[in-house]
Amino acid sequence: MKKLLNTLYVTSQGTYLSKDGECVVVRTEDGEKHRFPVHVLDGIVCFGNVLCSPFLLGHCGEAGLAVSFLTERGRFLAGVRGPQSGNVLLRRAQYRLADDPVESARLARAVIAAKVANSRAVLRRCLRDHGDRVHAAAIGRAVSVLDDCAGRLRMPVDMDEARGMEGRAAAAYFEVFGHMILAEDPAFAFGGRNRRPPLDAVNCLLSFVYTLLAHDVRSALEAVGIDPQVGFLHRDRPGRPGLALDLMEEFRPFLADRLVLSLINRAEVRGRGFVRKESGAVFMDDDTRKVVLTAWQKRKQDEVMHPYLKERLPLGLAFHIQARLMARAVRGDLDGYPPFFWK
């Protein structure tokens, strides 16, 4: 069984990372700050002006560590993965499957069904915990829309229909998403999803956490040797990690969205931690970013029961398990892909 390893996030500007023996050495202007053996990590995420020596990158590639470069505000720039690895037969099987509209629709349907069910679980959990403080009727209506979508997704549907269900479910879900924000602070008013750039604090948080999720899911896919670019639901587009986006869908509601909600509702992030630029874009400041990263790392250590394997595992490992199950489904060892249903 794979172990949940740590991820190193480097947000201090002007940091230099290099390799010494088996260690990542972190240097700033004042000299060496830290060193970590590579084997305790499974990824490095660099924000903004962080330099990595080529030898460190090569070593990480060899050791299977994903290194991602993001802008200071968390937009993905590039990833370094080392030599192409894994099973070429698996990847060929994946491409054949992606070219087959019926099979792709089947996989896409599984992913969307899980996303819809997990979104519904998030709404229901909110009704259960804060039913008296939220607009229960509106959330209830959204739950029934999601119910309907989930029911239809139980039947075999084609790709367009599956996409339609996803759109309908997402619209209903984000319409009431703002109701789940209990903080009084007007900075956290939520009018709907927007991105590139995010126009309010909630969207800023959502986009940032989705980027962290994408990094983790993508490296899990790379680790099992499946091609993160060739998706089933998300069709090919240059530079887009389609399969990583597919696999992310089921995790978005309960991992990313709930994390954002609890950061706001527990007042761990404040309205003053966000800056508005002239363009209207909203970004978080350094301290807020650290709070979010810490919460994200802690959340990944929470233990959950895996719905398919019936085993307790840290949430952070679920990406790796799902990637492996996806590989098995692609290879035909499983009849279908069992997505992660959160309870």
Added chain:
Amino acid sequence: MLVLVSYDVSFEDEGGKRRLRRIAKVCQDFGQRVQYSVFECVVDPAQWTRLRHRLLEEYDEERDSLRFYFLGKNWQRRVEQHGSGSSYDPETDTLIL
């Protein structure tokens, strides 16, 4: 699991300094220095075999001493730190710099 590695290297002969340096280097590859000649290494069994093998290659059986303490998987509650010096828990600390 956590293995605590501590060593004493004799400086009586010429090679002492070199052995000390090389042993420290091996330990550093696998763990963190918590005191001058004490390292905490969080390793899996395969990594531990490699670490042990490399240490036993470097030390001098006649003059030096190596001690390994096995603190197991639930080592967090078996370690206390007082006074100066800071360390991190590679498994659960959030590594944000």
